[in-house]
Amino acid sequence: MIPLSVPNLKGNELKYVTQALKEGWVSTGGDFIKKFEGHIGDYLKVEQSVAVQSGTAGLHLSLILSGVTSSNEVIVPTLTFIAAVNPVKYLGAEPVFMDCDDSLTIDVEKLESFCQENCYVTDDGLVNKKTKKIIKAIIVVHVFGNMANMVKIMEIADKYKLIVIEDATEALGTYYTKGKYKGSFAGTIGDFGVYSFNGNKIITTGGGGMLIAKDKSLADRAKYLSTQAKDDPLYYVHQDIGYNYRMTNLQAAMGVAQLEQLEHFIQTKKITMKCTRKK
Numbered sequence: 001m002i003p004l005s006v007p008n009l010k011g012n013e014l015k016y017v018t019q020a021l022k023e024g025w026v027s028t029g030g031d032f033i034k035k036f037e038g039h040i041g042d043y044l045k046v047e048q049s050v051a052v053q054s055g056t057a058g059l060h061l062s063l064i065l066s067g068v069t070s071s072n073e074v075i076v077p078t079l080t081f082i083a084a085v086n087p088v089k090y091l092g093a094e095p096v097f098m099d100c101d102d103s104l105t106i107d108v109e110k111l112e113s114f115c116q117e118n119c120y121v122t123d124d125g126l127v128n129k130k131t132k133k134i135i136k137a138i139i140v141v142h143v144f145g146n147m148a149n150m151v152k153i154m155e156i157a158d159k160y161k162l163i164v165i166e167d168a169t170e171a172l173g174t175y176y177t178k179g180k181y182k183g184s185f186a187g188t189i190g191d192f193g194v195y196s197f198n199g200n201k202i203i204t205t206g207g208g209g210m211l212i213a214k215d216k217s218l219a220d221r222a223k224y225l226s227t228q229a230k231d232d233p234l235y236y237v238h239q240d241i242g243y244n245y246r247m248t249n250l251q252a253a254m255g256v257a258q259l260e261q262l263e264h265f266i267q268t269k270k271i272t273m274k275c276t277r278k279k
Helices: 013-023 031-044 055-065 086-090 108-117 150-160 216-226 249-259 262-278
Strands: 049-052 072-077 094-098 119-122 125-128 134-141 163-167 192-196 209-213
Touching: 013 031, 013 249, 031 049, 031 209, 031 249, 049 055, 049 216, 055 086, 055 163, 055 192, 055 209, 055 216, 086 094, 094 108, 108 119, 108 150, 134 150, 150 163, 209 216
Parallel strands: 072 094, 072 134, 134 163, 163 192
Antiparallel strands: 049 209, 119 125, 125 134, 192 209
């Protein structure tokens, strides 16, 4: 077996987790959650990040914030883990599977052809000719850290009124080195970006994820929904259906330590790839 990524816990993980334990903040409150969100935001050059329970939770919240309902469809790639598709079904919507190309990411030529030939645009959005349902969004998965063709995808999304959700769960640290999006990281180009810190990702918190949104008000709402949609923490008033989707302070403590080593992890992967190619 060739693992996707082997956890490396030789940094400040034990120190920070011990600090969280000593301070008594082990659940969904504590300084490390804010620190991890802030540090991720600084790294990705985005204004606000929302720590969540998992990458799947981040995708689910992104779809909710996109207004996806049971009357909609969402374009998803054929080559991906099921977690990129399940949240579509959580909302009763239907996934429309799109082929992938040699990059292992969504085939933009087939995507454009599908939108042109199998759909039509209305004031309400892109309509699937066959099902008569509105296609609300597209989930773009950057498989194994390979950046999808975001230049073309964003052009298609703008033309056909599609919300773009980037599943960057395997792509933290991937960025464009040239062109229109030079310097932009995977997950920061579309309307929403989602990262995962599962045990097999480049940095891990054991479990957990991060959601970012272009619209700050939507990021704020994601945080609100992820903490059970509490309107009044004293009297437990709830005006919306919320979710127990927040990351714990212990996980965030690990995340802060792991993020300190991210660039080292990336360099190690690059060296390993070079050595493999030589063999």
